[in-house]
Amino acid sequence: MTKKLKFLVISTILLICTETFGSEDQASLEQNFLFFPFAHVEYRPGIHADQNLDALEVEIGSDFIYLLNYRKIRVLAEIFATNEELEIERLQFGINLARDKTLWLGRFHTPLGYWNSNYHHGLYLQTSVHRPGIIEYEDAGGALPNHITGALLDGQQYTENGVFNYALAAGLAPTLGHHGLEPYTLGSISHKKLHGLLKISYQFDETDPTESGLVVGLSRINVENNIIDESLQSIFGIFSHQSQESYRITTSAYVVRNRLSYESAKKLSNSFVAAYVHAEYDMATKWIIYARAERMFGYKDDPYLALFGHNESQRNLAGVRFDITRRQAISSEVSQRVGGHDDHTHVSFQWSAVFP
């Protein structure tokens, strides 16, 4: 997206924030503004000069979220700004079709499972410093679409004791360019290839964060390559988040199949599996220790992953988090990655917060 267009959209969002619906019918109007500032230091000991990576990286920024409810209308805008980028993460316009059923139009997060739906750029909300590699952001080398522009039907279906949550998304698929996946954004070229995803999960108790479910997706990804036209990507995933008094365990596994269509009419298919287990334990009121193991199978000869130029096959990490106040936390994490362009030990420090 061009800088001018970004500026225009951001200005419009801010204008909506301040001037929404004037002063009339204030009783029906509810507005919320949250921001998630963070400061992140990443150190890669033992890095070589020819690896085109910085041994020390510092990133400072914030995620800004604005929400508006006016009768049956909803607006949700999210801007992610750092010292390196400025991105309109989400811009959704929704209508409540019924109680607990909302139809959204715009740019939103792909409901790829528990992690992507719940945390995304809200770094304070996730305990670890880094997110799992398989759902890495597109601009950080992620192989699955994290963002989609189109329509999203989001709702709940109540049972006698629990609740089914569902999210059905359909929209424009990303393009696989020279720098990885590029989700469609306002102003960019659309190749009119579609992406669809369905997430269903169940909670035994609506007030309990414990949740389990599955994800099914199909996407036609345009490939900007001289010999490959597109990849038909199908995703099947399962996930579970178990929350008990002093510990939480999040697990997820994805089977990703890609069928590449070549200019020469040749077609090539392969599947790979990516899975992770993330565990957290509350050592004391404000101290949490955590660890995560990530593995990828069937990645070696995968022609789709080969287009990214790197295959991170495993990642192990462990860390500790201290909640300084009710809204601020500091975390320290050590991770070891095998494969991929960033195949190093990482030592990370992060301050994260949420206001108000």
Place this chain on the structure above:
Amino acid sequence: MIRKTLFILLLSFSCSFVMSGELDRTLVVVINHDSELAPLNAKELRKLYLGLKVKKNGEHLKPVQNYSDDVLHEVFLQKIMFMTSRTYQRQLKLRTIRKGIKPPVEFSSNKSIVELLMNNKHSVAYMWKAEAERISDIRVLQSF
């Protein structure tokens, strides 16, 4: 024998004194004095304080957070929400981000809470029982 009796009496007196102190630290859910709201069950209270809709007598209830006392808030988390402060905050923020659900309003003084309850029959708050009993404009809905 007299010493033993005196010691037991002293111990009993100390225990009753401590226990009466604990009774004063009972958490109560409070509402407007004129509200006709009946006590809520545990699940309804949890839903209410997670920002989910709870409708009674044709009106949506409005939860009020009391941050006037850290111990009170901790007791609220343990006895009503059954979750840690961090889990509770995370649940509130997640619901706001995902669903646009408005979190409960927050106050750091009982005076402000009482003023709100006096002007709103559908608001629900909590405070220490000893303090609630001193205020005539509010009614204790239930104790924990």
